[in-house]
Amino acid sequence: MAVFDILTYPDERLKQVSEPVAAFDQSLRDFIADLEQTRRTGPGAVGIAAPQVGQFIRVVIVDVSQMKKPVPNHGYLVLVNPEITEWEGYALGREGCLSVPDYTGNVIRAERVHLEACDPDGNPLTFDMEGFEARAVQHEMDHLDGLLFLDRLVSRRNDLFRRKVYKKS
Amino acid sequence: MSGWFMVTLVGADRAGIVAKVASALFEGGANLGEASMMRLGGNFTIMLMVRFGGSVKQLQSLLDNEAESLGLRLHVDRIEGGLHRHHIPDVRVTVYGADRAGIVAQVTSALAEAGLDITDLQSDVGGSETEPLYVMTIEGRAREGIEALRSALEIVHREGMDVDIEPIETLIG
Numbered sequence: 294m295a296v297f298d299i300l301t302y303p304d305e306r307l308k309q310v311s312e313p314v315a316a317f318d319q320s321l322r323d324f325i326a327d328l329e330q331t332r333r334t335g336p337g338a339v340g341i342a343a344p345q346v347g348q349f350i351r352v353v354i355v356d357v358s359q360m361k362k363p364v365p366n367h368g369y370l371v372l373v374n375p376e377i378t379e380w381e382g383y384a385l386g387r388e389g390c391l392s393v394p395d396y397t398g399n400v401i402r403a404e405r406v407h408l409e410a411c412d413p414d415g416n417p418l419t420f421d422m423e424g425f426e427a428r429a430v431q432h433e434m435d436h437l438d439g440l441l442f443l444d445r446l447v448s449r450r451n452d453l454f455r456r457k458v459y460k461k462s
Numbered sequence: 463m464s465g466w467f468m469v470t471l472v473g474a475d476r477a478g479i480v481a482k483v484a485s486a487l488f489e490g491g492a493n494l495g496e497a498s499m500m501r502l503g504g505n506f507t508i509m510l511m512v513r514f515g516g517s518v519k520q521l522q523s524l525l526d527n528e529a530e531s532l533g534l535r536l537h538v539d540r541i542e543g544g545l546h547r548h549h550i551p552d553v554r555v556t557v558y559g560a561d562r563a564g565i566v567a568q569v570t571s572a573l574a575e576a577g578l579d580i581t582d583l584q585s586d587v588g589g590s591e592t593e594p595l596y597v598m599t600i601e602g603r604a605r606e607g608i609e610a611l612r613s614a615l616e617i618v619h620r621e622g623m624d625v626d627i628e629p630i631e632t633l634i635g
Contacts, residue, residue, distance in 0.1 A: 340635035
């Protein structure tokens with residue numbers, strides 16, 4: 294298996310929009326294995342997207358099952374041609390990126406999402422996700438549209454306060 | 463280009479201060495590192511990390527005219543500086559309630575004793591003249607865990623302030 298070089302900002306290629314995967318073949322599966330190897334070789338990333346290694350196809354890997362403090366999750370996920378079809382709520386969280394070394398910042402993301410995708414064999418997948426896993430998927434999917442978390446930073450001082458859940462009396 | 467300096471400017475707020483100060487530094491051959499500007503109670507404050515080849519006096523003289531014309535007090539210190547010294551916080555503490563004297567001292571002392579290294583502190587006063595509301599947000603690294611911070615702020619909560627403590631889980635993707 295190979296470990297790819299990670300593109301880092303301000304590499305212009307990170308702004309490229311990736312193409313949908315059309316062929317679910319062995320070369321796709323080989324690429325995904327190398328992409329996962331690259332993620333594991335890095336500094337504890339919970340996800341990686343194909344464009345981060347210079348492959349402009351709509352493939353992301355997300356795995357938040359190994360967090361120090363456990364979070365709701367669906368385990369190790371390879372998502373091909375993922376699409377978010379529903380968003381709900383919003384939350385502030387701190388993000389960093391393999392493609393933006395030594396910097397983290399606050400980003401607002403949807404708290405819950407409904408996701409449709411394919412697995413590496415082309416079989417359809419659907420997920421309802423929340424919290425940290427939903428954030429990770431949104432972060433990785435942004436790469437497919439040429440966006441980095443830098444594009445979504447909110448001010449340190451003026452960021453939104455988390456909306457409380459109103460309890461029913 | 464060798465040394466790093468901390469330039470601090472304080473004064474009444476008005477439009478265009480940052481552009482004028484940054485231009486004076488750039489034209490004088492200085493480079494900026496990290497900077498933090500805030501308006502505190504209607505006053506303008508800024509701290510700039512500046513990389514500059516000359517002395518404190520030479521750097522001061524670059525800004526003397528601008529500072530005087532803008533009505534700002536200028537202070538320059540030589541510092542041990544550099545880029546890339548970020549500490550990622552793992553907890554956010556929010557304290558809010560009716561304003562009263564000593565709240566910052568009480569909260570930060572309790573947190574320090576419970577193992578918090580503060581990386582960022584912001585506070586605001588709102589509400590009315592007669593009933594001021596105080597809001598403080600602190601980010602930091604909890605060396606002894608979050609529960610220790612919770613216990614340490616229990617007394618602040620009992621005295622009528624609301625306290626939220628939540629972990630910051632930094633996503634790397």
